[in-house]
Amino acid sequence: SYELTQPPSVSVSPGQTARITCSADALPKQYAYWYQQKPGQAPVVVIYKDSERPSGIPERFSGSSSGTIVTLTISGVQAKDEADYYCQSADSSGSYVLFGGGTKLTVL
Amino acid sequence: QLQLQESGPGLVKPSETLSLTCIVSGDSISSSNYYWGWIRQPPGKGLEWIGNIYYTGSTYSNPSLQSRVTISVDTSKNQFSLKLSSVTAADTAVYYCARRTYYYDSSGYHGVFDYWGQGTLVTVSS
Numbered sequence: 001s002y003e004l005t006q007p008p009s010v011s012v013s014p015g016q017t018a019r020i021t022c023s024a025d026a027l028p029k030q031y032a033y034w035y036q037q038k039p040g041q042a043p044v045v046v047i048y049k050d051s052e053r054p055s056g057i058p059e060r061f062s063g064s065s066s067g068t069i070v071t072l073t074i075s076g077v078q079a080k081d082e083a084d085y086y087c088q089s090a091d092s093s094g095s096y097v098l099f100g101g102g103t104k105l106t107v108l
Numbered sequence: 109q110l111q112l113q114e115s116g117p118g119l120v121k122p123s124e125t126l127s128l129t130c131i132v133s134g135d136s137i138s139s140s141n142y143y144w145g146w147i148r149q150p151p152g153k154g155l156e157w158i159g160n161i162y163y164t165g166s167t168y169s170n171p172s173l174q175s176r177v178t179i180s181v182d183t184s185k186n187q188f189s190l191k192l193s194s195v196t197a198a199d200t201a202v203y204y205c206a207r208r209t210y211y212y213d214s215s216g217y218h219g220v221f222d223y224w225g226q227g228t229l230v231t232v233s234s
Contacts, residue, residue, distance in 0.1 A: 033220050035155075042204055042224035043155065049218070086155050094210070094217030095168040097145070097157040 022087030130205030
């Protein structure tokens with residue numbers, strides 16, 4: 001098994017770019033998925049397969065992957081983007097799921 | 109529009125078994141390419157995957173919980189269920205059910221939780 005590590009918090013001012021990283025401490029490489037969770041709500045997927053954006057998710061949300069680090073980038077951050085963000089991946093079979101510890105995005 | 113709704117007791121006594129059901133509407137639970145999962149979130153903490161089930165009954169569970177977890181499916185009622193035995197206060201959490209769309213490409217099998225229930229808080233206390 002392996003772990004996904006995220007920074008506990010990221011803070012940015014409105015209009016700036018927020019980058020949230022998720023690092024895996026071991027291979028094999030599976031795709032990463034990113035979920036946004038606002039207080040009292042269920043998580044919503046904002047990025048799948050490392051960099052794909054579901055329909056209805058604003059273009060300012062993007063994802064990238066380099067080695068064992070995946071990054072969620074939010075360009076032109078808005079106040080409504082303030083939320084907890086979780087990365088998620090799986091083992092090599094794709095059957096066993098794991099989540100990162102979550103990152104609280106604060107919009108100053 | 110797919111909807112998932114968790115149901116079950118909000119209060120469970122220590123050492124007893126937590127039982128939850130997820131009712132699926134808007135699609136058949138027997139559709140191929142979908143697993144159905146349980147995820148929990150202790151108050152103020154992060155998400156923890158509990159396990160997934162396919163409509164055939166094939167299951168995968170978090171190794172850290174596997175000895176206490178039973179996940180089952182009832183295709184006739186379009187629902188799936190979670191049982192967690194020997195609960196303690198550490199099992200207090202919001203429990204979510206979700207659909208995991210499962211697919212295969214050149215790099216293997218993958219899946220994304222694309223639909224979630226609203227979640228239900230289960231408190232373990234005497």
